[in-house]
Amino acid sequence: MKQSQLLAVTLRESPGDVEAASHRLLLRAGYIRQLAAGIYTYLPLGRIVLRRIEQIICEEMDRTGAQEVLLPAMQPAELWQESGRYEVYGEELIRLQDRHQRDFVLGPTHEEVITDLIRSEVGSYRQLPVTLYQIQTKYRDERRPRSGLLRGREFLMKDAYSFAADEETMQQAYMRMYEAYHHIFERCGLDFRAVEADAGTIGGEGSTHEFTAITEAGEDTIVVCTHCEYAANLEKAESASEAFVQSSGSNGTIAFTGEEIMIPHTTDIDTSTLDADSIASRSPEHFHTPGLRSIAQLTESLSITPDRIIKTVIFLADQEPVAVLIRGDEEINEIKVKNYLQADELIIADMETVQQVTGAPAGFVGPYGLRHARLTWLADDSILSLQNAISGGNQEDYHYRYVDVQRDLLHQLQHIGDFRNVREGDRCPRCREGSIHFQRGIEVGHVFQLGDKYSAAMNANYIDSSGREQPIRMGCYGIGVSRLVAAIVEQHHDEQGICWPASIAPYLVHLIPISVRDDQQMRIAMELYDRLYQARCEVLLDDRDERTGVKFKDSDLIGIPLRIVIGKGAAAGEVEYVERSSGIREQMTVEGVIRRIGQQR
Numbered sequence: 001m002k003q004s005q006l007l008a009v010t011l012r013e014s015p016g017d018v019e020a021a022s023h024r025l026l027l028r029a030g031y032i033r034q035l036a037a038g039i040y041t042y043l044p045l046g047r048i049v050l051r052r053i054e055q056i057i058c059e060e061m062d063r064t065g066a067q068e069v070l071l072p073a074m075q076p077a078e079l080w081q082e083s084g085r086y087e088v089y090g091e092e093l094i095r096l097q098d099r100h101q102r103d104f105v106l107g108p109t110h111e112e113v114i115t116d117l118i119r120s121e122v123g124s125y126r127q128l129p130v131t132l133y134q135i136q137t138k139y140r141d142e143r144r145p146r147s148g149l150l151r152g153r154e155f156l157m158k159d160a161y162s163f164a165a166d167e168e169t170m171q172q173a174y175m176r177m178y179e180a181y182h183h184i185f186e187r188c189g190l191d192f193r194a195v196e197a198d199a200g201t202i203g204g205e206g207s208t209h210e211f212t213a214i215t216e217a218g219e220d221t222i223v224v225c226t227h228c229e230y231a232a233n234l235e236k237a238e239s240a241s242e243a244f245v246q247s248s249g250s251n252g253t254i255a256f257t258g259e260e261i262m263i264p265h266t267t268d269i270d271t272s273t274l275d276a277d278s279i280a281s282r283s284p285e286h287f288h289t290p291g292l293r294s295i296a297q298l299t300e301s302l303s304i305t306p307d308r309i310i311k312t313v314i315f316l317a318d319q320e321p322v323a324v325l326i327r328g329d330e331e332i333n334e335i336k337v338k339n340y341l342q343a344d345e346l347i348i349a350d351m352e353t354v355q356q357v358t359g360a361p362a363g364f365v366g367p368y369g370l371r372h373a374r375l376t377w378l379a380d381d382s383i384l385s386l387q388n389a390i391s392g393g394n395q396e397d398y399h400y401r402y403v404d405v406q407r408d409l410l411h412q413l414q415h416i417g418d419f420r421n422v423r424e425g426d427r428c429p430r431c432r433e434g435s436i437h438f439q440r441g442i443e444v445g446h447v448f449q450l451g452d453k454y455s456a457a458m459n460a461n462y463i464d465s466s467g468r469e470q471p472i473r474m475g476c477y478g479i480g481v482s483r484l485v486a487a488i489v490e491q492h493h494d495e496q497g498i499c500w501p502a503s504i505a506p507y508l509v510h511l512i513p514i515s516v517r518d519d520q521q522m523r524i525a526m527e528l529y530d531r532l533y534q535a536r537c538e539v540l541l542d543d544r545d546e547r548t549g550v551k552f553k554d555s556d557l558i559g560i561p562l563r564i565v566i567g568k569g570a571a572a573g574e575v576e577y578v579e580r581s582s583g584i585r586e587q588m589t590v591e592g593v594i595r596r597i598g599q600q601r
C-alpha cells in the first residue's frame with residue numbers, strides 16, 4: 001500500500017477528555033473515529049487490524065470443530081420475553097419497533113436467537129454435540145461508554161455457543177474453547193490470565209472463566225496467588241478462612257411475626273476509651289454515641305481500631321430485607337451475598353427502608369436486640385471471634401458495646417460464611433502457602449457453562465437414544481474483538497505511539513524513503529516494495545512528499561513493527577533496518593534486509 005493513497009490522517013494533538021492510552025493512540029494514528037458516544041468508525045488501518053484478529057479467531061475456532069454462522073442483529077422481542085430477559089436485561093437493551101409497531105431489540109448477545117435456531121434444527125441426539133460461532137456487531141446501551149473501543153455501545157464480538165446432550169460433553173466443549181482462547185490470545189501477543197469468575201446463580205463450581213488482559217488501565221481487579229496458579233476475579237475470589245455454617249429453619253429465613261422490634265434497656269454511659277480485657281464477661285450495654293454513624297467516626301471518637309466494630313448493612317434481595325454483618329475493617333462482597341441468596345437483584349436499602357425494616361436510622365442499626373425484625377441475618381465469618389465488639393444500638397445516637405458474637409448473636413444468624421472481598425496479603429485459598437495480590441486488567445473474553453438455563457426456558461430439547469425428551473446442555477463463549485484491539489494497544493505502546501505485535505499489525509514493514517525526489521532512494525524503495533510484495537509480506541510505502549520528521553512521527557504513531565529507512569546510504573546500496581518496539585537499528589544491504597524480514601515472519 002502506498003501511504004499517499006491511504007486514508008489515515010494522523011493527529012498531532014491528543015483529542016480532549018480522552019483518558020485511555022489506547023483510545024488516544026487509535027484516534028491519533030488514524031485507526032478509528034468517533035461517530036457518537038461509544039460508536040466508532042474503523043478507518044482502513046483499523047479495519048485491517050480487526051481482520052487480522054478475526055482471522056486468528058476463525059482459525060482457532062475452526063480448529064475446535066466449531067462452525068461459523070451469521071445471526072441477525074435485529075431480533076424479535078418475543079424471543080427475549082420467552083427467555084425472561086426482556087425484563088431483566090434492563091436499560092442496556094436497545095429496543096425498537098418496526099413499521100407495524102412490532103417490538104424488536106438490537107442483539108447485545110445471541111443466546112435467544114441461537115437457542116431458537118437449535119430448537120428447530122436439532123431434534124435427535126445424533127445431531128449433537130454441535131458448536132456454532134459468529135463474529136458480529138453487538139449493541140449495548142452502556143451507562144458509561146468510555147475509553148474508546150474498551151467499552152462501546154456498538155462493538156464487535158465473537159460469540160460461540162455449544163450444544164451437547166449431557167453434562168460431560170458440555171464440559172468437553174467448554175474445555176476445547178478454554179484452550180482455543182489461550183491460543184487466540186497468545187497469537188495476538190497479549191499478556192493475559194484466565195481467571196475463575198462468578199457464575200451467578202446458575203453455574204456450578206469452576207464453570208466460568210474470564211480472560212483478562214493484564215494492564216493498569218483495566219477497570220477489573222483480579223486476584224492472583226504469589227505461589228500457585230490460583231487466579232480469580234475479585235467478585236469470585238474466596239477468602240482463606242474456613243467457612244462456618246450454621247442454619248436455622250428449613251429455608252434459612254425467619255418469617256416476619258409482626259411483633260414489635262425490641263430494644264433492650266438503655267443506659268447512658270460516657271464514651272471514654274473502652275478497656276478491652278476486663279470487660280469480657282459483661283453483657284451488651286447501650287451507650288451514647290451522638291452523631292457517630294460511620295466506622296471512621298466511631299474509630300476516631302472512641303480511639304479504637306475498626307476490627308472491633310460489627311458493621312451491619314441492610315440490603316434488599318428481590319425486595320426482601322437482608323442484614324449482613326461484617327467486621328468493620330472488611331468490605332462486603334455483594335456478589336457473594338447475592339449468590340448465596342440466589343437473588344436476581346441485590347441493592348443496598350435506602351435510608352427510609354432501613355428505618356422501616358429495623359426501626360432504627362441508618363448508621364445505628366445493629367444485630368443485638370433486633371431479632372424480631374423481618375430480616376434474614378447473614379454474617380461474614382470475620383466477626384466470629386469478636387468478644388468485646390461494638391455494634392449499632394438500634395436507636396439514633398446509640399451503640400452497644402461488650403457484644404460477644406458467640407454468646408449474643410449466634411442464635412439469630414441464618415448463615416455464617418464468606419461474604420467479604422479478599423484483601424491483598426491474604427493467604428491463598430487454594431494452596432494456603434502463597435499470598436494474594438491484586439492486578440488490574442481488562443476482560444477480553446468469557447467462557448461460560450450455561451447448562452439448561454436457556455434450553456429449559458425456551459424448550460430446546462432433543463430425543464435421546466431411548467426416545468426420551470431431554471433439554472440440550474449449552475455453553476457460551478465471547479471475545480470482545482474490538483475491545484481486544486484496544487487491550488493490545490494498552491499493552492503495546494510507548495510515548496510515541498503504538499507498537500503492534502507482528503501477528504496483528506496492519507502492515508509488517510514500513511518503507512520510508514527520506515526523499516521521494518531522490519531517484520536512487522526511490523529506486524531502492526520500489527525494489528524492496530516489489531520484492532516484499534512478491535514474498536506476500538504486507539508493506540506500507542511512505543511515498544508522501546513530506547518532511548522526514550513528519551514521516552518518522554507518523555510511523556512511530558502507526559506502530560508498524562519493522563521500519564526500513566532509505567536515506568543517504570542508498571548510493572552505496574545500504575538501508576537502515578529499525579525495529580519499532582525494541583528500537584534496534586542496523587545498517588544493511590538490500591539483500592540483507594530482505595533476508596532479515598523473512599526471518600521475522
Ligand code: ATP
Nearest residue numbers: 142150151152155157443444445446478479480483
Ligand atoms: P463487562 O463486565 O466488561 O461489561 P460483560 O460481562 O458484560 O463485560 P460479556 O457479556 O461476557 O461481557 O461479553 C463477552 C465479551 O464482550 C466480554 O468479555 C468483553 O470482552 C466484550 N464486551 C462486553 N461489553 C463490551 C462493550 N461494551 N464494549 C466492548 N466490548 C465489550
Ligand code: MG
Nearest residue numbers: 092140142151
Ligand atoms: Mg457488561
